Amino acid sequence: MSNERVTTAYFREAKKEGRPVTMLTAYDYPMAKMVDDAGIDAILVGDSLGNVVLGYDSTIPVTMDDMVHHIKAVTRGVRRAMVIGDMPFLSCHLSREESVRNAGRILQEGGARAVKLEGGREVAEAIRAIVAAGIPVMGHLGLTPQSINQMGGYKVQGKDEAAARKLIDDARAIQEAGVFSIVLECVPVPLAKMLTETLDVPTIGIGAGPHCNGQVLVTHDLLGMYGGFSPKFAKRYAQLHEDISRALQAYREEVQSGTFPGPEHGFGMAEEVMARLY
Numbered sequence: 205m206s207n208e209r210v211t212t213a214y215f216r217e218a219k220k221e222g223r224p225v226t227m228l229t230a231y232d233y234p235m236a237k238m239v240d241d242a243g244i245d246a247i248l249v250g251d252s253l254g255n256v257v258l259g260y261d262s263t264i265p266v267t268m269d270d271m272v273h274h275i276k277a278v279t280r281g282v283r284r285a286m287v288i289g290d291m292p293f294l295s296c297h298l299s300r301e302e303s304v305r306n307a308g309r310i311l312q313e314g315g316a317r318a319v320k321l322e323g324g325r326e327v328a329e330a331i332r333a334i335v336a337a338g339i340p341v342m343g344h345l346g347l348t349p350q351s352i353n354q355m356g357g358y359k360v361q362g363k364d365e366a367a368a369r370k371l372i373d374d375a376r377a378i379q380e381a382g383v384f385s386i387v388l389e390c391v392p393v394p395l396a397k398m399l400t401e402t403l404d405v406p407t408i409g410i411g412a413g414p415h416c417n418g419q420v421l422v423t424h425d426l427l428g429m430y431g432g433f434s435p436k437f438a439k440r441y442a443q444l445h446e447d448i449s450r451a452l453q454a455y456r457e458e459v460q461s462g463t464f465p466g467p468e469h470g471f472g473m474a475e476e477v478m479a480r481l482y
């Protein structure tokens with residue numbers, strides 16, 4: 205793994221050479237630094253921060269200001285990985301001008317190197333305008349959480365023939381509009397395989413099987429750090445929720461019982477000085 209910054213060319217070459225692209229989310233400086241130091245290729249500042257760090261029950265309330273605030277913290281911690289900022293709900297649906305301005309803030313204020321936006325042919329025009337401004341765009345198809353109110357729940361997408369054909373057409377439309385890569389979220393494994401084989405741009409899967417050109421997960425999910433959230437695709441590599449809860453309770457118990465702080469946690473002072481103060 206070289207230390208050079210990951211660019212869109214890296215994504216293209218990885219697909220050509222059959223090297224999987226690794227991507228994870230981060231929302232703050234320390235996590236971004238750890239993810240970058242682990243050699244992960246791309247860091248997504250996802251609007252999932254609405255769920256994971258802001259406590260909302262969907263990604264709908266997340267604003268451009270929320271995104272920029274967290275992207276700034278993340279980019280301060282990253283040297284190699286490509287930082288990609290999610291375009292939040294409604295940030296690229298009002299006009300071409302508004303879309304480009306919002307995408308521009310993610311790079312210019314946030315310091316990210318690309319944006320990601322949800323949707324198919326209906327956002328192709330926005331993608332074209334953003335790409336024309338020199339901003340790399342990653343697409344996102346399948347389960348698009350910002351459309352939760354239309355999907356009627358977080359469910360696998362593209363299962364029947366009509367839905368699969370629509371997904372294929374959407375993927376072609378946004379590829380045509382200029383995306384450098386496409387996230388496929390909760391798409392059946394064979395359909396994700398077919399899309400990966402037929403598209404020119406690399407696919408990055410989440411709940412889309414092993415044939416995608418790369419994988420992404422929400423870091424808090426793989427660390428077991430986000431409550432009881434455990435969809436089928438989110439493998440847990442650690443149990444931090446339990447670890448943290450145990451540590452917090454141990455602290456409470458030690459303070460209450462007088463075990464903490466111990467002598468080793470305090471600072472001394474000359475006895476004769478202290479004597480004059482009494």
Ligand SMILES: Nc1nc(=O)c2c([nH]1)NC[C@@H]1CN(c3ccc(C(=O)N[C@@H](CCC(=O)O)C(=O)O)cc3)CN21
Pocket residue numbers: 252255256263347349358359360390422424425430433434435436437
């Ligand atoms: N912490 C976190 N992780 C995520 O992956 C994530 C977020 N938040 N917030 C935004 C969206 C919401 N996502 C979700 C949420 C739930 C399921 C889920 O319950 N999936 C079912 C599939 C049910 C089916 O159709 O069969 C599963 O069992 O995996 C999937 C994706 C993905 N995104």
Ligand SMILES: CC(C)C(=O)C(=O)O
Pocket residue numbers: 229248249250251252253290344387389410420421422
């Ligand atoms: C789950 C990924 C792809 C995402 O969009 C997010 O974290 O917001």
Ligand SMILES: [Mg+2]
Pocket residue numbers: 250251252263290
């Ligand atoms: Mg997102």
